[in-house]
Amino acid sequence: MVDETREHGVRQAAFARLDQLIAQHPDAVPAARLLEGFEWQGRRFTLMGQGPGIWKPRGLDAALSILTAPPKPGEPPPYDDDWLDETQLRYAYRGTDPSMWQNAALRLAYEHQLPIVYLYGVAKSRYLPVYPAFVGRDRPAELAVDVVFQAGDEDRGVAMEIDGRAYVTRPTRQRLHQHGFRVRVLEAYRRRCAMCALRRGPLLDAAHIVPHSEPEGLAVTANGLSLCKLHHAAYDQWLLGVRPGDLRIEVTRDVLDEIDGPMLRHGLQDLDGESLRVLPRRPVDRPSDERLAWRHERFRQHGGPMR
Template structure:
């Protein structure tokens, strides 16, 4: 049986780890490296937030897991574990192996039983992670060797209590939206920014707080959440791209809408948009991460039609 002191250490460790991540990632705007995660300190002792060899981290100070990890997998390769949404729209996290009594699986079961907040590290690149927290394990599905992960937070910032899997169409749509907002969109952004070396592909601005991952083909049009369907753009160029003020040709050259080129509206318009006409995009060095030519062509056709 746990003592009050053990419960206090557990509460404090989780709170300090998440506060440390707030500072390290600028409240989720930046990714964090494996090296950085290995240097977290608690009560004067180094306490890595991820395990060097496996996906489930339970420090010796705790009886329950502190974090889970989904490793980065290159497009076209098979992930070692398939952490995907279920029919209810909620995410799943796989057991370690098939033994329900493995110590890691027991550590996750303890988190689930006590409703403890957990940190989920999702790979953005080799050795680089996007941190999603707090998440909560709300159920176990033993036959599928997995736990159900809720990404929902209440207004207080604490994880909400899970009552029943969402079943109706509105509930499923809500769960899907929550998953996109707290998992898919931030992970997509982290992976795109990592591939573009945290730099706007057009103007080369390098402040991560001012950078977005712009979709070439939108989600609503069947766009896939892969780096090849994204562009790292600063907020002004992202907004201009979405509004068809700025277009990108299939040969990666930027165009600015003709009427905008002839406007006179101060230095922001001049230097931020008009002078970008004719600039060639700076793209990732890895060929698999470069913008997909067919997606660029389709998106450029929309720009031409709107212009």
């Protein structure tokens, strides 16, 4: 028999600990910190296991967390096709036996509607925890469950119903992918702007070379540039571009001809003809020539120099 008082108590303590960890590691929580665990009534529980997949710590009957592994270098996030929509994830059982202890623990979380933690891998040994999540449907014939994510702010959510249970959800898939993309790109560029080398973290963004709305706009590091807020905005507004091959920055003629203060001169005009100042060390993370060429052609269409 499931001790629901204990199950809920441990989960409340887990969420409180995750609140602390996210405050300390806002980009992504290191696996080592998740493995440290937390205490509840004098007993220690860990937030994840040493291996992948479904985690049920000793002392609980139902699963506490599920995990999606980080993407490999140069590859998009794994299991992307398992998202049913922006708010629901199809999560596979471990193996092919629904009664295996990990699968049984996950199904118990469904049967008792116990909240769980979804650990989304954004980089090697680094995870973004999403909680509370719920198992909204069990699909033993398909060796999977459907996971639904509950939003804390109802004004930002969309009400939906699964098996008669109402949840408030938000576009979790998009948020996770964009957050993971940002972490990977900024780390590849050593948390500096590729154009001006600014290293002030809160002022840096991960800019897409090919927009994520396009088929080739994958959330891979080679489709990104680490840019400060100014240069990201200028890049998105087609005021400057990056030439494929030599990676030189080009600024539009109207910006070069404009007369204004020192920010325009030093922040934009002086970049014309300069090479990117910061690049990833690993070749697989460097901006893709094919994607840069795609972007550069559209930059020309928006008034970029024909050179």
